[in-house]
Amino acid sequence: MNINEIATLAGVSRATVSRYLNNGYVSEQKRAAIARVIGETGYVPSSHAQTLRTGRSHLVGVIIPKINSESVSRMVAGITDVLEESGYHVVLANTDNDDEAEIQYLRVLADRKVDGIILIATVLDDAHHAALAELTVPHVILGQRAAGITCVYFDDYQASYDLTQGLYGSCDHPAHLGVTDLDEAAGRLRLQAFIDAMEAEDVKREDMLIERGEFTIESGREMAARVLREHPEVNAMVCATDSIAAGALAALRDAGKRVPEDVQVTGIGDTEISRAVYPSLTTAHYHYRSSGRQAASLLLAALDGDSTPHEVRMGYQLLLRGSTIND
Amino acid sequence: MNINEIATLAGVSRATVSRYLNNGYVSEQKRAAIARVIGETGYVPSSHAQTLRTGRSHLVGVIIPKINSESVSRMVAGITDVLEESGYHVVLANTDNDDEAEIQYLRVLADRKVDGIILIATVLDDAHHAALAELTVPHVILGQRAAGITCVYFDDYQASYDLTQGLYGSCDHPAHLGVTDLDEAAGRLRLQAFIDAMEAEDVKREDMLIERGEFTIESGREMAARVLREHPEVNAMVCATDSIAAGALAALRDAGKRVPEDVQVTGIGDTEISRAVYPSLTTAHYHYRSSGRQAASLLLAALDGDSTPHEVRMGYQLLLRGSTIND
């Protein structure tokens, strides 16, 4: 079923059918005839032919580091909200935290002629920047700040600083359970804020314990267990994510420590698990879904020809719960 | 950059370039010349033009009910393993548990001319079957059994039966925390197995407490809290998923119940959270990733012209952990 058959059945030229489908400029009669035929046949134009002809695919590619992540899924939900409303379809490309795959997908998607790309980034190294610079399609970064590129990011430094500062009483032996420094946002900044906030409280640098791992419960558990083994005097664990914090709670329980009396724990993200664990986690609520909406809106603007880079920093909300002592 | 320019630069016709890209049948000389030009220019053929011409897109659509789910993400990983290896790309369509969206995506994907579709299904009603029957592209169902359609599913009945039967000692007041019966696999079958296994132990039907909710920790917590409020004598909670079980553990802790001494709890899935909670969950390990691989392989077979429907039932492995009393 193609446009020729529809044209024949409706007794018009295929140019008219095409106009019917696009801009209008068709008389009421023919419009009705075409509508009837299309209704009867269930005809849907071939998007590949349309794309080939017009160069526009109405597709937006979203590159995600990990499919099974609450933060990512909330961002994607926000992106979808906005994009579907504007007639775009979203295709997801999952890299499973593989930098190579990330760069490769950047190219594959561009070749597949998506109209735009949203990159939910964790690590952004030189190779990424090079690949991004080569890109001819509009794109926005979500989750990291990047100079000269439109991006939506979170106030990771301030959130981590506030959380650290909020720890009540003497935390003379605090630990930070984080991720690789290559992740500027979730890694370097959250750690730096922890260090700065602790130094402001006159905690000596050598008394701070710093561990690095993955974004998983399992990894959080291992990091916390290592800290407890090597430094049983630890009395606070500031974690880069809720998952890591959940793992830390498990390790603390294994070690017979009370939370928050013996050790205080914080996470980041306000994900489902932060409310399910006991005690529930003091954390920062991140507006993930809104950030996705923002990113999509910025992309739409770029698609409409706005070529100036924008930066949007998302706020957060502190949530004081049972894993810390709140005066 | 298109095939014409490459042809000109390499001093051959574009048919030869096309042959170079596809079947071969090109002399060594020209092959080398073309390879050099392509290397220098970074030319990549337009997939839309290829698709338009050949009718094959090398794309497989995967419809998923929920992006943020460990089981789904593991299945998708398995699917990707197999499909990428065979030169296909995977596009994900997330329905967020919306039946309408599911059916709509079935059509959209088909219109986008994907070569095949894998549907990770929860609910399969008449509308789904109708939409599936209309489909002209090969497809396989993952996660549910469907008569006459190639599918890969889990032995939900037996897993749930084994788990229920394994509860040690007198469970004269067991509860089942499940999901809607519209979900044949995770809903109806797991519940039915619970009922059958309990009846085999001579528990009376009216002593079984049956709750239905969502696939979330939150929902599990609410269901368990309701049960505890209305039937404090409950001494077992068989949950349809690990998430629900994790929520149940939270509710039990809130109520001051000991697990497994006062109440035994089981989940299904062996997901990350089942190991992170305390006590860790007795559950069934499902081979999610393998199931994805299976589904992808079956799809590849169908793509190769095998039109007979296949059914594959996946096994599971019982994991007895701290949330039950194991003799």
Added chain:
DNA sequence: GCGCGAAGCGGAAGCGCTTACACATCACGG
């Protein structure tokens, strides 16, 4: 009555690619 702009429509080109077909070349056996 005529010119003119707007509305409505069809013809035809062409997006970038594959592939049937025709043709050319070459080695080889009869």
Added chain:
DNA sequence: CCGTGATGTGTAAGCGCTTCCGCTTCGCGC
């Protein structure tokens, strides 16, 4: 020396669509 099969290459058609262009028709003002 010619037929033949294998190998290699180019020509051209056409996948399904949009859109420029030019033609017709019609209403309206002069």
